[in-house]
Amino acid sequence: MQTPPHQPFVLELRGITKAFPGIIANDHVDFTLKQGEIHTILGENGAGKSTLMNVIAGLYPPEQGEILVFGKKVHFTNPRQSIKHGIGMVHQHFMLIRNHTVTENIILGTPQRFKLDFRRVNEEIRRLGEKYGLTVDPQKKIQELSVGEQQRVEILKVLYRGAKILILDEPTAVLTPQESEALYQIIENMIQKDHSIIFISHKMKEVMSLSDRITVLGRGKVLGTFVKEKTDAQELAKIMMGNEEIKELLVSSPIVHRTQEVVLQVEKICANDDRGYQVLSEVDLEVRAGQIVGLAGVSGNGQAQLAEVLSGIRPMVSGTYTYWGEKLKAPTVSDMIARGLGYIPEDRKRYGIAGSLSISHNFLLRDHKNPQFYGQQFLNINKMNQYARIKMQEFDIRAASEKIQAGVLSGGNIQKTILARESSRALKFLIASQPIRGLDVHATAFIQKVILQAKSEGLAVLLITEDLDELFLMSDHIYVICDGKMVGHMPKEEANIEQIGLMMTGVAVS
Amino acid sequence: METFGMEWIVLIMVAAIKMGTPLLFGTLGGVISERGGVINLGMEGLMLVGALTAFVVDLHLDSKVVAVMCAALAAGLVTTIHAIVCISLRANQIASGLALAMFGSGLSGLLGDSLIGKTVESLNNLPIPLLSAIPAIGTIFFNQDMMVYFSYLCVALIWFILFKTTLGLNIRSMGEAPEVCDALGLSVFRYRYGCVIVGGMLIGIGGAYFPLVLTSFWVDNLTAGRGWIAVALVIFAFWHPVKALLGAYLFGAAIALQLRIQAMGIAIPSYFLEMFPYILTIAVLTIVTIRNNKRGLSVMPAALGLAFFRGEKH
Numbered sequence: 001m002q003t004p005p006h007q008p009f010v011l012e013l014r015g016i017t018k019a020f021p022g023i024i025a026n027d028h029v030d031f032t033l034k035q036g037e038i039h040t041i042l043g044e045n046g047a048g049k050s051t052l053m054n055v056i057a058g059l060y061p062p063e064q065g066e067i068l069v070f071g072k073k074v075h076f077t078n079p080r081q082s083i084k085h086g087i088g089m090v091h092q093h094f095m096l097i098r099n100h101t102v103t104e105n106i107i108l109g110t111p112q113r114f115k116l117d118f119r120r121v122n123e124e125i126r127r128l129g130e131k132y133g134l135t136v137d138p139q140k141k142i143q144e145l146s147v148g149e150q151q152r153v154e155i156l157k158v159l160y161r162g163a164k165i166l167i168l169d170e171p172t173a174v175l176t177p178q179e180s181e182a183l184y185q186i187i188e189n190m191i192q193k194d195h196s197i198i199f200i201s202h203k204m205k206e207v208m209s210l211s212d213r214i215t216v217l218g219r220g221k222v223l224g225t226f227v228k229e230k231t232d233a234q235e236l237a238k239i240m241m242g243n244e245e246i247k248e249l250l251v252s253s254p255i256v257h258r259t260q261e262v263v264l265q266v267e268k269i270c271a272n273d274d275r276g277y278q279v280l281s282e283v284d285l286e287v288r289a290g291q292i293v294g295l296a297g298v299s300g301n302g303q304a305q306l307a308e309v310l311s312g313i314r315p316m317v318s319g320t321y322t323y324w325g326e327k328l329k330a331p332t333v334s335d336m337i338a339r340g341l342g343y344i345p346e347d348r349k350r351y352g353i354a355g356s357l358s359i360s361h362n363f364l365l366r367d368h369k370n371p372q373f374y375g376q377q378f379l380n381i382n383k384m385n386q387y388a389r390i391k392m393q394e395f396d397i398r399a400a401s402e403k404i405q406a407g408v409l410s411g412g413n414i415q416k417t418i419l420a421r422e423s424s425r426a427l428k429f430l431i432a433s434q435p436i437r438g439l440d441v442h443a444t445a446f447i448q449k450v451i452l453q454a455k456s457e458g459l460a461v462l463l464i465t466e467d468l469d470e471l472f473l474m475s476d477h478i479y480v481i482c483d484g485k486m487v488g489h490m491p492k493e494e495a496n497i498e499q500i501g502l503m504m505t506g507v508a509v510s
Numbered sequence: 511m512e513t514f515g516m517e518w519i520v521l522i523m524v525a526a527i528k529m530g531t532p533l534l535f536g537t538l539g540g541v542i543s544e545r546g547g548v549i550n551l552g553m554e555g556l557m558l559v560g561a562l563t564a565f566v567v568d569l570h571l572d573s574k575v576v577a578v579m580c581a582a583l584a585a586g587l588v589t590t591i592h593a594i595v596c597i598s599l600r601a602n603q604i605a606s607g608l609a610l611a612m613f614g615s616g617l618s619g620l621l622g623d624s625l626i627g628k629t630v631e632s633l634n635n636l637p638i639p640l641l642s643a644i645p646a647i648g649t650i651f652f653n654q655d656m657m658v659y660f661s662y663l664c665v666a667l668i669w670f671i672l673f674k675t676t677l678g679l680n681i682r683s684m685g686e687a688p689e690v691c692d693a694l695g696l697s698v699f700r701y702r703y704g705c706v707i708v709g710g711m712l713i714g715i716g717g718a719y720f721p722l723v724l725t726s727f728w729v730d731n732l733t734a735g736r737g738w739i740a741v742a743l744v745i746f747a748f749w750h751p752v753k754a755l756l757g758a759y760l761f762g763a764a765i766a767l768q769l770r771i772q773a774m775g776i777a778i779p780s781y782f783l784e785m786f787p788y789i790l791t792i793a794v795l796t797i798v799t800i801r802n803n804k805r806g807l808s809v810m811p812a813a814l815g816l817a818f819f820r821g822e823k824h
Contacts, residue, residue, distance in 0.1 A: 059693075080695030095693055097686040099812060100679075108683050109694030112676045 009068070010035050010196050011056070011087075011165055016065035018051055025051035027220040028065070033165065033196050038187065040199045040207050042240055043217035044440040049200055052217070053167050056198075057089040058082035069165075080109075088158025092169040092438075094150050096142045103138040106157050129156060132189045133182075147299075148179035155186065166190065167198045172206060173438045176298050176466060177501060184210065202440055204233045216240050237441065260289040261324075263429050263460035264310070269319030271309050279305045280484045282319070285462075287429070292451070292461040294475030294492075296468070298504050299434075302484035303464045304346055307431050310462070311343045312336040324428070337366055340428030344418055344435050346464070348411070352418040355407025359399060360388030362406045363421050395420040396446060412443025419450055430454065433464040448474060468497050480504055516646070522766050523650045527658060528724065530762020532557065532733070534661050535716030536740030537747060537754040538668055539709040545672060545749055546705025547685035547813045548596050550589070551607025553713050554737025555614015560585040560717025562618040565728045568630045568721070578657065578718050585714020586707050588614060593706040597699060600817035615731060625728045632726045633657065657719055664712065668751040681705060685811030688818040698818050716740070735788070742791045746798055748809045764790050 011033040018026040025048045033039050043049050054060045056067065058076030067074050069085045076082045079089075096105050103122050112121070122138040129135055134152040142150060151171060158166055168187075172180040187197060187210065201207050207214060208228065216223040216239050223239050264287045271280040279302045287293045297303050308314035310321070312331040321328045323339060331339075345351035353362050364373055364384060373384050388402035395416045399409055406417060415435060422430065432451060436444040451474065455461055465471050471478060472492065479489040480503040487503050536553050543550045550556075560581035568577040588610070595606040633655045641652040672678040680701060683691050688698045720732050739761055747753035764787045772783050802809065 078695060079693050083695065091693075095687075095690045097683055097690055097812075099686050099809075100683065104679055104683075107676075108679060109691065109696050114675050114677065116674060116676055116679065 009033060010070055011198075012068040013052075013056070014066045014068070016052065016055055016062045016067070018055055018060055018062045020051075024220050026055065026062070029217070029220070029222055031215060031222070031225075033198060034212075035196055036191055036194060037212045038191065038197045038199050038210050040201060040211040040214045041217060042201070042207060042214055042236060044240060044442050047217040047240075048220040049217055050169070051220075053089060053169055053198070053200065056082065056087060056167060058087075083158075083161050083163070086162060086164040087167070088161060088163025088165070089167040090151070090154045090158060090169060090171060092171075092173060094154055096150055096153060098143040099141065101139055101141055102136055102145075102153050102156075105142060105153055106138075106160050110161060125156065125160065128159060132156075132159065132193070133186050134159075146179075147174050148176070148182065151175070151179075151183070152186070159190075164194070165196050165198070167200070169200045170202065170438070171199075172201065172203060176504075177468065180206070204237065207236075208233055240441065260291070260458070262322075263287050263289050263324060264462075265322040266310070267320045267322075269306075269309060269321065270317045271305050271314055272317060273305060278317075278484065280309070280316075283481070283484070283486050285479060285486065287460045287462055289428075289460050290455060290458045291476045292455050292463050292474050294471040294478045295462060295464045295481060296471050296478060296500055296504055297464075297466070297481035299346075299466055301481050301504075303481050304433065306481070307343070307345070307433050307462075307464060310336075311341055311431060337425075340426055342422035342425070342427045342430040344415070344422060344430070344432040346433035346437075348414050348418060349407065353406045353414055356405055358388075358403045359392065359397070359406050359409075359417060360384045360402040362417055363388050363391060363424070365421060366425065367421075391420045391424070395450075412439045412446075415439060415443065415447055419447060423450065423454060427454070427459055429460045429462070431462045431464070434466065435463070436465075436467065436470055468500060471500070472497070520646050520649055522763065522770060524653075525766035525770070526759055526763035527650060527654060528762070529765040530758040530760075531658050531661050532716040532719040532724075532736055533740050533743060533761055534755055534758035535664070535719065536713045536737060537743040537758055538661075538664055538751055539712030539714075539716065540740060540744035541709075541747065541749050541751055541754055542668065542681075542712065543706050543709030544744055544814055545685045545811060546681050546702050546709075547688060547811055547816065547818075548593070548702055548706050549603045549607060549815045550592060550610075550706065550709060550713070551604060551741055552589070552592055552610025552614060553740050554733060554735065555611040555617075556585045556588060556710055556713040557614070557717030557720075557733045557737045557740075558618035558731070559588050559614045560714030561720045561732050562622045562625075562717075562728065563714070564718030565622070565625065565630060565721035569625070569628060572630075574633050574656075574722055577722060578715055581714045581718035582711040583714075585717065586711040588617075589707055589710025589713075592710070593703050596817065597702045597706070600819065603815050603817075611737070618732075619730045622728050622730065626730070627727070629727045630721060633723045655723055657715075657723060660715075665751045665755050672751065682811070685813055688813055688816075689820075692818070692820060702818075713737075713740070739787060739791055742795055745810075746791075746794055749811060761787055761790065 009032045013029060013031040016026050016029040017024070029048070029052055041049050041052070051060065055062050058079045058081050061077050067076070069087065074081070074085055103118065103125055106125055107121055125138045129152070134156050136145065136149050136152045136156070142153065145153070155166070171183055175183060184206070190197065199210060211228050213225060213227055214231065214236060215225040216236060218240060226236070264285070266283065266285045268282040268284065269280055270278060270282060273279045283306060285293070295303055305314055309316050312333040312335055315330060321331070349355060354365065361384070368374065373380050373387070385402050391397070392399065392402060397413050397416045397420065399413060406414065409417065430451070435447055435451070439447065451461060463474055475492050477489065477491055478495050478500065480487050480500060482504060536557060540550055540553060563584040564577040564581040567580045568574060571577070592606050592610050595601045596603045635653055635655050638652040642648040644652070672682060680691070680696055684698060684701045684705070692698050717733060721728055725732065743754060743757045743761065747757045768783045768786050771778065772780055
């Protein structure tokens with residue numbers, strides 16, 4: 001598909017309006033994309049970015065407005081039509097079939113001969129990948145691939161369908177710094193080959209380095225479109241937030257150095273994964289009261305299992321676990337809750353909440369024995385709901401009612417719900433695993449503020465993160481884990497980003 | 511005849527294939543349905559519907575081919591209820607399947623009541639020239655009836671379609687991730703309906719084998735729980751048509767052996783012998799599952815048993 005020379009835009013949206021029951025997700029949105037351009041859409045969670053992208057991808061037909069693709073008016077009612085017009089969406093949550101090979105995933109739904117010629121198609125995909133620097137073995141199964149490789153498959157999927165306009169929905173949210181760098185290169189390659197890209201991101205740094213133009217969305221409306229050279233990160237952040245309170249939120253609390261008592265000390269802990277393979281070998285860790293210990297590592301290097309051991313979910317094979325001076329042999333989850341442990345799991349939707357229960361029921365998950373909510377025989381529903389409303393206000397959880405299902409909330413609101421629940425008990429030790437992954441600026445700042453505040457009141461925190469900015473902002477002391485071993489630890493002042501990055505990938509040991 | 515000698519083994523194996531063939535049709539039907547993402551626990555009922563239909567048609571029209579075709583149609587029709595309930599109405603597949611099993615047995619019992627005592631002619635064996643002359647193997651595999659040969663063809667055809675064609679890729683994807691298929695423009699409803707109904711038809715053909723070959727007469731509850739073995743065999747076979755063949759014949763052998771030992775008057779309580787194939791079912795499933803868990807293998811279609819909703823936020 002070629003752009004006629006008189007046609008300035010490959011994609012143009014005019015006055016797109018899309019409403020859901022009770023909310024106008026897109027309110028007369030105008031948007032244009034030029035040939036060979038990277039146009040970023042910036043906005044908080046709930047600003048209407050995803051809805052807008054789904055309108056472009058043909059998943060939601062808009063109620064009002066028109067879409068022009070390569071100058072032609074189109075009317076999408078399903079995703080196949082937008083694909084046909086050269087639009088390809090790379091979803092934030094990968095739409096891949098784990099049990100199938102790369103090739104099978106890529107060709108699924110494309111016109112093929114009835115009898116599949118796998119050799120020919122594999123070769124075709126290998127060549128397509130080489131053209132863009134998207135190297136991945138077509139015959140491997142998705143479950144054997146890293147997150148970065150899986151994303152390449154997603155991109156190949158839309159390129160294979162002949163997409164000229166690509167929508168990348170927060171593509172770096174799940175990537176390691178190295179993988180993100182590789183992705184930036186791939187984006188450059190695609191632009192060189194005449195593709196145009198709509199880029200969605202929260203990360204101001206990459207937005208400012210990649211974009212040609214930036215459109216800011218807020219509460220469903222376009223708050224402004226800017227040429228990159230004529231704006232800066234501060235201005236964009238200000239417009240996006242729509243208020244000044246963020247400034248106060250973003251200021252990190254001063255590092256408090258106190259030689260307080262040791263809350264948690266583990267020595268030479270070993271543990272296995274579900275299949276019985278060793279994933280933690282002789283791990284040492286110490287966390288003191290009023291201290292945030294940051295645990296850095298590329299995901300899948302044992303930090304998830306360490307968090308499970310510490311919270312009593314996973315048994316340890318050997319080693320000692322000392323908690324407030326007491327040696328724990330085989331702690332159970334309820335033991336650890338009784339001892340004041342709070343846990344924000346990495347997979348917040350699966351392990352942090354019960355998605356089909358209401359928000360107020362979710363607040364009760366650890367507190368179901370609390371006499372405040374549990375009368376003689378029955379739950380005190382009114383009291384629960386009343387309590388939930390107070391917590392929702394206190395933690396700025398945005399939802400129509402405390403009775404709606406927790407699973408339909410945005411990531412930020414889910415995380416606030418979990419945090420509100422965990423911090424409502426007398427906490428002594430908090431494990432926060434990837435607490436801000438995928439959250440918008442506002443939710444991130446809020447979560448971080450709450451954790452920093454709790455720390456300054458004497459809470460011991462283990463912060464597990466891949467995000468080095470967060471690591472340096474929050475931690476007092478940094479540990480690095482790689483391949484199930486602690487490869488080093490140091491006070492924050494002695495650490496630098498490059499060295500941590502090298503240690504995370506196993507190149508350097510301190 | 512020398513007991514437990516070569517000849518005896520061949521005899522058992524011939525019977526194993528006969529006993530295994532209805533299981534094979536049932537398992538293949540289950541494989542197709544579950545590869546598409548829908549569990550069909552109603553096999554016992556569908557087999558009975560197929561069996562009764564085949565018996566009635568053969569009794570009146572005296573045509574095995576028409577009887578088998580009608581059995582497939584009848585079972586396909588009854589499975590359509592399951593398809594509507596599970597796919598369009600998104601009800602629980604387990605509950606619907608169990609209801610289907612009971613419905614099928616009840617219906618066949620009711621309608622078949624007047625047919626008890628009547629008989630049809632049994633389907634003849636049709637030796638395949640040359641192949642049937644191979645010692646042992648020929649007698650076991652190629653001196654059988656048309657329906658057995660048809661089951662061989664089904665195994666090959668289903669294997670080819672599932673793993674070598676676009677259609678098969680689409681079917682397997684429906685069982686793994688219907689939301690992905692939907693986003694790529696494939697109709698989840700169409701494929702799942704197709705899988706459930708075609709699967710149900712094969713199960714019905716499996717049912718037809720009982721009156722047309724194995725018994726020649728009708729009694730209430732003719733299939734005697736074999737449909738439930740087929741349900742387990744789908745898992746045992748890892749949702750794979752070739753392994754379904756191996757599994758079906760293994761259980762066919764267990765049933766044949768049980769009948770033979772009973773006939774020989776060996777002093778084992780008959781109740782225990784009748785239990786044997788079912789005990790084997792439980793044992794095999796347990797071993798297979800433990801082994802798979804150890805290897806971290808997941809061969810079960812990931813979206814099996816899950817209704818598909820087109821997810822909309824807000």
